[in-house]
Amino acid sequence: MLTAEEIRKIDHEIALVPVRKAACIEALKIVQEHRGWISDESLLAIAAHIEMSAEELDSVATFYNLIFRKPVGRNIILLCDSISCYVMGYEQIYDHLKARLNIKFGETTPDARFTLLPNACLGACDHAPTLMINHDLYKDLTINELDEILKTYK
């Protein structure tokens, strides 16, 4: 079941588009913002509200890597694995993150502090390697500063 607040925000998005289901991505983002991820129950509630089949909405949700269909940590690390970052040291950054956090791509630390995900180009190729934590972009990364960066996220 959607909350009154979620419905209010989704209805605002619906009012901006020609058909209800055109607001599907915004609706997913709104519910995820409130709940952290999109459970099956949430997906069914959104689908019913925007008059879309659950299967169709799930295909949209699973297409976008920033819509989470399983629980994630409090902080999402998106490590760029596109060509510039790959050439400029992506593998060392990934190896360091795996060793420090003891997780691989797609996994969450047991204390739910971090989820680690691969990501296509973050738009700062001239400052590779890069990663993003939540909404913070880190450029020209080195392994030394990575530990300090991680410490700032609780």
Ligand code: FES
């Ligand atoms: S390739 Fe990593 S930011 Fe573009």
